[in-house]
Each structure stands twice: as structure tokens, then as C-alpha cells.
Amino acid sequence: xxxxxxAKSLPVAPAQQVxxxxxxxxxxLLACILVVVPSAVNQVVDRINKAANLGLPRLPxxxxxxxxDLQGGAHLIYQADTSHVPDADRPNxxxxxxxxxxxxxxxxxxxxxxxxxTTKVGNDYRVIVELPGITDVNQAIKLIGETPILEFKxxxxxxxxxxxxxxxxxxxxxxxxxxxxxxQAQAALRKGTxxxxxxxxxxxDEASRDKGGDLGFITEQLYPELYQWAKTHKDGEVxxxxxxxxxxxxxxxxxxxxxxEKTVSASHILICYKGIETxxxxxxxxxxxxxxxxxxxxxxxxxNFADLAKxxxxxxxxxxxxxxxxxxxxxxxxxxxxxxxxALPSGSISDVVETQFGFHLIFKEKESFxxxxxxxxxxxxxxxxxxxxxxxxxxxxxxLTGKQLKRAEVTQDSRTGxxxxxxxxxxxxxxxxxxxxxxxxxxxxAVFLDGEPISIPRVDTEITxxxxxxxxxxxxxxxxxxATRLNSGALPVPxxxxxQQTVDATLGAExxxxxxxxxxxxxxxxxLFMILYYRLPGLLSVFSLLFxxxxxxxxxxxxxxxxxxxxxxxxxxxxxxxVDANILVFERLKExxxxxxxxxxxxxxxxxRSWPSIRDSHITALISCIFLIWFGVGFIQGFAVVLAMGxxxxxxxxxxxxxxxxxxxxxxxxxxSSFLFLGSSSK
Numbered sequence: 237x238x239x240x241x242x243a244k245s246l247p248v249a250p251a252q253q254v255x256x257x258x259x260x261x262x263x264x265l266l267a268c269i270l271v272v273v274p275s276a277v278n279q280v281v282d283r284i285n286k287a288a289n290l291g292l293p294r295l296p297x298x299x300x301x302x303x304x305d306l307q308g309g310a311h312l313i314y315q316a317d318t319s320h321v322p323d324a325d326r327p328n329x330x331x332x333x334x335x336x337x338x339x340x341x342x343x344x345x346x347x348x349x350x351x352x353x354t355t356k357v358g359n360d361y362r363v364i365v366e367l368p369g370i371t372d373v374n375q376a377i378k379l380i381g382e383t384p385i386l387e388f389k390x391x392x393x394x395x396x397x398x399x400x401x402x403x404x405x406x407x408x409x410x411x412x413x414x415x416x417x418x419x420q421a422q423a424a425l426r427k428g429t430x431x432x433x434x435x436x437x438x439x440x441d442e443a444s445r446d447k448g449g450d451l452g453f454i455t456e457q458l459y460p461e462l463y464q465w466a467k468t469h470k471d472g473e474v475x476x477x478x479x480x481x482x483x484x485x486x487x488x489x490x491x492x493x494x495x496x497e498k499t500v501s502a503s504h505i506l507i508c509y510k511g512i513e514t515x516x517x518x519x520x521x522x523x524x525x526x527x528x529x530x531x532x533x534x535x536x537x538x539x540n541f542a543d544l545a546k547x548x549x550x551x552x553x554x555x556x557x558x559x560x561x562x563x564x565x566x567x568x569x570x571x572x573x574x575x576x577x578x579a580l581p582s583g584s585i586s587d588v589v590e591t592q593f594g595f596h597l598i599f600k601e602k603e604s605f606x607x608x609x610x611x612x613x614x615x616x617x618x619x620x621x622x623x624x625x626x627x628x629x630x631x632x633x634x635x636l637t638g639k640q641l642k643r644a645e646v647t648q649d650s651r652t653g654x655x656x657x658x659x660x661x662x663x664x665x666x667x668x669x670x671x672x673x674x675x676x677x678x679x680x681x682a683v684f685l686d687g688e689p690i691s692i693p694r695v696d697t698e699i700t701x702x703x704x705x706x707x708x709x710x711x712x713x714x715x716x717x718x719a720t721r722l723n724s725g726a727l728p729v730p731x732x733x734x735x736q737q738t739v740d741a742t743l744g745a746e747x748x749x750x751x752x753x754x755x756x757x758x759x760x761x762x763x764l765f766m767i768l769y770y771r772l773p774g775l776l777s778v779f780s781l782l783f784x785x786x787x788x789x790x791x792x793x794x795x796x797x798x799x800x801x802x803x804x805x806x807x808x809x810x811x812x813x814x815v816d817a818n819i820l821v822f823e824r825l826k827e828x829x830x831x832x833x834x835x836x837x838x839x840x841x842x843x844x845r846s847w848p849s850i851r852d853s854h855i856t857a858l859i860s861c862i863f864l865i866w867f868g869v870g871f872i873q874g875f876a877v878v879l880a881m882g883x884x885x886x887x888x889x890x891x892x893x894x895x896x897x898x899x900x901x902x903x904x905x906x907x908x909s910s911f912l913f914l915g916s917s918s919k
Contacts, residue, residue: 258900261893265783268790270295300789301798302368309368310376313735316361328716330354330361333731336685337380341367351798363731368798373738380731386638387684388669389631390676395621396628403624414616418478418485421614425474431489431612440484441615449612453494457678457696459611466490466609482679484617496608497566501601502577503541503559505532506551508594515550515594529588529595538583541599550594556663559599562700565606573598631682631689634672640665646715647705655715657691657706666702674698751804758808759785762815770822776897777818784814784889788882802875810882813857817890820846835902843895850890857883 270277274295281294316333318326331354338352351366370376399407421438425431432448439445456463461481465488469475475488508515509525520528528548536544545559561569564577573596576589580600589596642660661669672681676695683691683706693706763781766774788807792799799807824846828838861883864876 254896254899254903257896261783261896265786268783268786271790271793272786298793300793301796302800307368309366309370309738310373311735311737312365312367312377312380312733314363314365314380314731315734316363317730317732318361326361330363334363337363337365341365341376341380362734373736377733377736386641388634388636388672389682389684390634390672391679392627392630392632393620393622394627394632395625397625399621399624407619407621407624411618414485414618415478418487418614418616421487422476425487431474431614435612435614438616439614440617441613444613444615449489449614450491451611451613453492453496453608453610455496455606455608460677462486462488462611462613463609466493466611467607479613481615484615487614489612490609491612492610494608494610496606498578498603498605499563499565500577500580500603501563502561503545503599503601504551504561504573505529505536505541505545505549505559505597506554506594507532507548507596508550512592512594518550525595526588529597533585533588533597536585536597536599538585538599541585556666557702560701563604563697578603631684634668634681636661636665636668636672640668644719646719655711657715657719659704659706661702663702666700669702669704670698670700673704751801755804755808759811762811766815766818772901773818773822773825773898776901777815777822777894779897780818780889780894781811781814783893784886785811787889788885791881791885792878797878797881798874799878800874802872803878806875806877806879807882810879810886813854813883814886814890816853817846817850817886818894820849821890821894836899839895839898839902843891847891850887854883854887 278294316330318329321329334352334354338350341350341352350368351364353364355362355364365380367373367376417438421434424434424437430448432450435449436445439449441449444451451459451462454463454466459481461479465475465479469490471490471492473490475486478485479488480486507520507525507529508518509520509522510518511522512518532544532548542558542560545557546555549555549559551559564574566574566578569577570591570593572589572591576586576596577598577600580586580598582600582602584600586596586598586600589598640661642662642665644657644659647656647658673695677698678695680692680694682689683693691706759781763778766777766781768774770777788810791797792807797803821842825838825842828841829835831838833841858880861876861880865873865880
């Protein structure tokens with residue numbers, strides 16, 4: 237006895253619901269056609285606009301992203317020379333080069349979809365570069381092979397040309413009006429008008445004007461010019477002549493002074509050891525490092541501290557700086573070091589201090605307190621030459637480049653836990669950096685890599701130690717990327733071109749044409765087979781197949797999939813899989829009809845019983861694609877990505893779309909002859 241499913245157990249969607257779903261499929265099909273071939277629609281829009289002058293918008297007409305083998309270009313393989321890089325740093329160094337090359341070919345060559353990836357062959361690190369559409373391969377090779385350029389820049393306050401007579405008059409007239417306004421404020425003060433009232437009347441500083449010009453207690457970092465004036469005057473004094481700041485002219489009044497933050501001037505000798513990430517070329521174990529620092533402690537005095545630091549300290553730059561750290565504020569150093577330095581009497585040397593960087597001896601030279609001044613001001617805005625003729629480039633070179641940077645690395649503030657990037661310069665860089673930070677206190681200094689700013693930190697104080705940190709709310713990943721980029725400029729990994737292949741654009745166009753013809757012929761043959769063998773269901777599957785093809789192409793275009801010959805092969809293969817799913821359903825439909833079941837019931841049964849086979853075949857295909865994407869490179873990955881996307885889309889079209897179309901047609905069908913249904917005897 238055969239067990240048959242109860243017809244009532246199979247859900248059959250209402251005719252109205254099926255009609256709505258069918259309508260949505262038609263709408264989605266039309267939308268996909270607009271995405272795939274917008275040029276036809278734009279022609280209609282142009283005719284309407286020309287005839288009726290309606291100004292209808294045209295659809296974006298961006299073509300498909302074509303790979304190297306379809307539009308021509310260059311395929312380059314570089315081998316990285318990592319012999320001078322520590323083993324642990326080699327992958328990051330090569331990734332830094334990859335990142336630089338990708339930005340270069342995008343910006344310098346204008347390649348929208350380059351493929352730049354790294355691979356390891358044995359002990360060799362390689363960078364593979366594919367440049368679709370490139371015609372001048374030699375230019376590309378020259379650009380890629382250059383050393384990454386790291387630069388530190390400051391604000392450009394120099395006009396690109398001399399001012400004309402009219403522009404000079406405009407500048408002078410504006411500044412004369414500003415100066416006259418401040419003279420009027422000065423006259424009001426002489427007549428006895430209160431400073432607060434005068435500020436409210438004349439000051440153009442919106443932040444302090446309503447407070448009577450009161451800025452509160454200021455530091456040198458925020459208001460360097462006003463701070464320097466207050467430093468040399470007494471409480472109650474008012475500036476005369478005017479004090480110039482970067483925003484304009486000021487009448488400044490010193491109100492009060494208080495003792496600010498405590499600072500210490502200190503030097504140190506560091507002995508690091510193996511196992512510490514920041515210890516370069518470590519020659520000591522931890523126990524050996526402890527013995528060495530104890531040995532130095534017995535020799536060191538205040539007089540010879542700098543000489544011994546130059547001779548023995550493992551800190552980068554100590555041979556030039558003598559271990560000097562300059563003036564330190566609270567929070568500038570790790571907790572253990574800071575606590576020891578601030579607790580020492582001036583002129584004394586600490587016991588051995590251990591931190592995550594190694595073992596230290598600290599010499600505290602002196603301590604002092606930063607003064608803070610409460611000032612008020614009346615400020616009027618002035619203009620300079622760059623306000624009239626802005627510089628073509630808002631940044632100008634400082635002369636400090638990656639040549640003077642020893643190393644950049646990710647660190648963590650021991651007190652706040654914030655991620656930051658530390659910089660260490662050589663002797664020349666230390667001197668330059670001190671000059672740059674000294675003249676830009678309170679202002680930004682930008683870090684550029686290959687002409688693009690990657691960080692624009694503000695200078696809080698002059699930095700003379702040759703070490704600095706860039707902090708900006710980084711995540712760990714962002715900080716690692718920034719350090720990698722900086723090191724790729726400071727410690728470039730040389731690359732050598734070991735393979736070069738050029739695909740002619742004509743050959744690429746020919747390959748594209750042949751692929752297009754092969755795809756069309758294959759699709760038509762499949763459609764013809766489905767109609768002749770399966771008749772009406774085959775005809776309906778043809779519609780579903782067309783829907784699948786248009787939907788896939790629309791998605792490829794919208795998300796920017798780069799199509800290659802291998803990718804097109806994957807797309808055509810996915811069409812075959814779509815047909816396979818329909819064949820499974822139709823063969824089951826034939827069996828159900830031969831059992832004498834009604835048309836709608838047989839159709840629902842065929843999809844229900846075919847689903848496990850369809851599901852399993854698609855899952856196995858997706859698993860294969862995942863491994864191809866994971867382990868493959870280049871064209872293999874392209875093939876797998878397109879096939880995986882096609883497989884997922886096919887699950888939707890082969891089941892949902894085909895079923896909806898068959899429900900929509902079968903419920904309206906009057907003639908159920910065997911000719912329409914696979915040669916079976918349907919009832």
C-alpha cells in the first residue's frame with residue numbers, strides 16, 4: 237500500500253496573493269532591466285525631453301566592471317626584499333607596501349578597480365598587481381616602484397603670488413579699520429570705561445565677548461601669544477601696544493596668576509631585553525639586562541649620566557640625546573616611570589625602575605611648575621595676505637620626511653588606556669621635529685603619505701626628545717594601520733619586478749565578444765531544450781531563467797563585481813545550476829501527474845519533494861565556492877565569487893519565482909492536455 241500525502245496538508249496560496257507576488261516579480265524584473273541596460277531608457281527620456289522639455293532625469297549609465305582579461309591592462313608580480321626586516325614584522329611590512337601601491341594606482345594612475353594582493357611562496361613575499369585598462373605599463377611600473385613618500389607638513393601661510401595693487405589696498409584698508417576699532421576701545425578704557433563693558437562693545441571674539449572678554453586661566457598651548465605677554469606683566473596691567481595673535485589684534489588684561497601643573501626635567505638610561513616588542517636588536521635576556529643595569533648604576537653620577545646614556549642605553553636616539561626626555565608633565569610617561577621621576581629629589585638618580593619597556597635609571601635634573609594666567613581680551617579680526625590670495629596648497633613641507641623617522645609603533649597610554657601611535661626620529665629628525673613643534677604650539681602638523689594626509693594631530697608643546705605620540709581616539713586596528721603606513725614610508729620594503737604580462741585591449745575586447753556570444757548561444761540552447769522537452773512548464777522556466785539572468789547582472793552591476801573570463805564562466809555555470817533545479821521539479825511533476833493527482837496539487841508536491849535535493853546541491857556548491865575563495869587567488873577567486881552569488885540568487889528564483897509563475901498560470905489554465913504537460917496523462 238502506498239502512502240500518499242493528504243491534499244489538505246499542502247498549503248496552496250490564494251489566487252489574489254499569487255497575483256500580487258507575480259506583479260512584484262514583474263516590477264522587480266523591469267527595475268533590473270533598467271539597471272542592466274539604462275541606455276535604452278535614456279534614449280526614450282532624451283526624446284521626451286526634446287519634444288516636451290520636461291527635464292526628466294537620465295538614469296546613471298555606468299558599465300560593468302571588467303577585469304584585466306576583458307578590457308586589457310597589465311599583470312605585474314613583485315618580490316619584496318624582507319631580508320633586513322625582523323621575521324615578526326615581515327607580513328605587516330609587505331601589507332604596508334600593498335596598501336601604498338593600491339593608493340598609488342588608484343590616485344596616480346586613475347585605476348578604479350585595481351587588484352593588489354600579497355602572497356607568500358616558500359620564504360618569499362610577493363605583491364600581485366592587476367591594472368585593468370592601463371595602456372602605459374612603463375608608467376605604472378615606474379610609479380609603483382618608487383619608495384613611499386612620508387612627509388610632515390605645517391600650515392601654509394604664504395600666498396602663491398604677490399598681491400596686486402588693488403588687493404594690497406583691500407588688505408590695508410581692512411586692517412586699518414580693525415586697528416581703528418581697537419584704538420576706539422583703547423580710548424574708551426582711558427576714559428574709565430570698565431574693561432568688561434568695553435569688551436562687550438568692541439570685541440569680535442564671540443566666545444569671550446559676552447563674558448566681558450574673560451578667557452579664564454589659559455595655558456601656553458591654547459593661547460601662546462597671550463600667554464607670553466601675561467608672563468612678563470603684572471596683575472591689573474593692560475597691554476599697550478596691541479598683542480598680535482593668529483586671529484587678529486588684542487588688548488589684553490592680566491587678572492590673576494596661579495600655580496599650574498608640576499613638571500620635571502629628566503633623563504634616563506634604558507636597558508631593554510628579548511621578549512619586549514619595542515626592543516629592537518635585543519642582545520640581553522631579562523636576567524642579563526638586570527645585571528647590566530645594576531652594573532651601570534654603580535658607575536653613574538649626575539656629571540657622567542649623559543655620557544653613559546650615550547654609551548649604554550638601548551633607547552633609539554640615546555646616542556644623540558644622552559637620554560634626555562625634556563620637560564615632562566603628569567600622564568606623559570608610564571605610571572611606574574612617572575611615579576619614580578616625580579618622587580625623586582632634584583639632582584638625584586633613582587634606583588632601578590622596571591616598566592614594560594625594560595629597566596631604567598632616572599636622573600631628575602629639576603622640577604618646576606607651569607604658571608597659568610587669568611586674562612581677558614578685546615579682540616578684532618585682521619587679515620593677512622593668504623586671506624586675500626589663499627595658497628594653492630593649504631600645507632607646506634617642513635623638510636621632515638620618512639628618511640628621518642626611525643620607527644612607528646602602536647602603544648597604549650598606561651593611565652587612560654587609549655591606543656596611540658608613537659614616533660621615534662633619528663638625530664636629524666629630532667632637531668627638525670623640535671623646530672617644527674616649537675613654532676606650531678597649539679597648531680596642527682599634518683602627516684602625509686604619498687601626498688595624502690593620514691593624520692593631522694595638534695601640537696600641545698615643543699618636543700625636543702625625538703619621540704612623540706599621535707593620539708586621536710584610534711581603535712587598535714586603525715592604530716596598526718597608521719603605524720604600518722608610517723613604517724612603509726620610514727622603513728620601505730624594496731620590491732623587484734619579477735613578472736610582467738600585458739593584455740592588449742583589442743584582445744580583451746575580442747575575449748569579451750566571444751564570451752558574450754558563447755553565453756547567448758548557450759542560454760538559447762538551454763531555453764530551446766526546456767521548451768521542447770518540458771513544453772508549458774519548460775516555457776515558464778524560460779521566463780524564470782531570464783529573470784534569474786537579469787537579476788544576477790543587476791546585482792553584479794550594483795555592488796561592483798569585477799567580471800573576468802573566469803567570472804563569466806562561473807555565471808554561465810550558475811545558469812546551468814538554475815536549470816538543474818527546474819529539471820528536478822519538472823521530473824517530480826511528471827511523476828505526480830502520472831499518479832493521477834490534480835495539476836495544482838501535483839505542482840505543490842513537486843516543489844515540496846524536490847526541495848531537499850535542490851537545497852543539498854546548492855549547499856555543496858556554496859561549500860566549494862567558500863574554499864575556492866579562501867585558498868584561491870586572482871581569477872579563481874573571481875570565478876568562485878560569481879558562482880557563489882549566482883547560487884544564492886538561484887535559490888530564490890528556482891524555487892520562489894518559478895513556483896509563483898506556475899501557480900499564476902496553472903490556476904487559470906483550462907486545457908490540461910497531455911501535450912502541455914510532459915506527455916503525461918493529467919486529469
